[in-house]
Amino acid sequence: MVELILILISAIFVNNFVLARFLGICPFLGVSKKVETALGMGMAVTFVMTVAAVVTWLIQYFILIPFNIEYLQTIAFILVIASLVQLVEMVIQKVSPVLYQSLGIFLPLITTNCAVLGLAVLNIQKGYSFLESVVFAIGAALGFTLAMVLFAGLRERIDLCPVPKSFRGTAIALVTAGLLSLAFMGFAGLVKG
């Protein structure tokens, strides 16, 4: 139990996927202009990550390893992730057209979000058990959402600030992202791994 909690804390704060591992920077910069869209993106990524972790773990240990075809790992995982993203896209389009509109191109881009594939591959590399994988996935996704929402909040504030013209937009966003990442460095060494 303590193990699981440590994995969770590590994934959310210490080894935050965006701010410490620098995975998933594209949606982090692209969909973080408003807190609502950041939260929606976070939810979509959370779902995809969790289900992807479950399915990829099962595929790795029940198909790839028994048949001795581990070299197909990447393509098999991408196949799973892409299908999940398609599913999420359908659901969001049905449930919340507004969110679907505002996420725009970034929703299908979850497919190529390295955070999702990174998570699946890390699960295998670290040799996590099934339960540990699920907890790690939830932690990673929550960490991603946390980073997105914090960053979106910051960007909403920045919009109201007298930022020098040459810094406006992506430039100041990248500077802010760096500072946020520095802030999260404060958690470094809290948990090993």
Place this chain on the structure above:
Amino acid sequence: MIAAVISLGGIGLAAAVALGVAAKKFAVEVDPREAAILEVLSGANCGACGLPGCSAYAKAVVEEGVPANLCSPGGQATIEAIAAIMGVAAEAMVPQVAVVRCQGDNRKAKNKFHYLGLQDCNAAQRIADGPKACPGGCLGLGGCERVCPFGAIEMTADGIAVISRDKCTGCKKCVAACPRNVIAMTPRTATVHVLCNSHDKGAVVRKYCEVGCIGCQICKKTAPGAYLIEDFLARVVYEEEQDAAPGIEKCPTKCIRDFALGYPEGSSFKAAESRPEPEHAA
């Protein structure tokens, strides 16, 4: 090898089946009319209709009953096509045309300083609010000319933008490009316009421009109801069907122009509004 084919094929098949079921379950009904309208729209995504892009406009027409006559690049043919799809009578659109509200070229209007930077209005505007002394005057560096997809804008030799009323489709791209908000959309039926964009007081305007509006109210008195003076700047009231022409003669600074009688000097455009009968070649 066989195992690889079967396993990957199996995963793919399972995903395909699951997605197929989900697609049926979460199907979003799209009105076929929406797709049909999107087909007939020009596809310029120019925003002239006031909505973000053609697909948004198609959606708005079907779902919210937005008028079918807002697509200016498409013109009358598009309006009729949309009306046919929606099964409503085609209404003529009020076509709009862009007008540069300034005649202060480099001969008639003074500059605060000599600008040598990047030859673009937006760049110039960032240096001490642009070289032109008048805060609302055309900078004449052709930012609007470069964004116009229809070649309807020309820069005269003396550095002022002139818009052809024949080529302009009313897409509003130039309005967005102009850093000083000099260009305005006006109803095409109105040919008389006050070509000035300065809200400074008359005495100040006289210092930097020969053809600026000084807010003297003479046009308003000459043609009652046709003009409105706001912040020392006259403008034609387009909503009223008043004849604004009498004000032209009386205007002391000659900043009112009837485009039916021709374009500002230095322009190569020919007045086509009042198309004379073609003369028979002798």
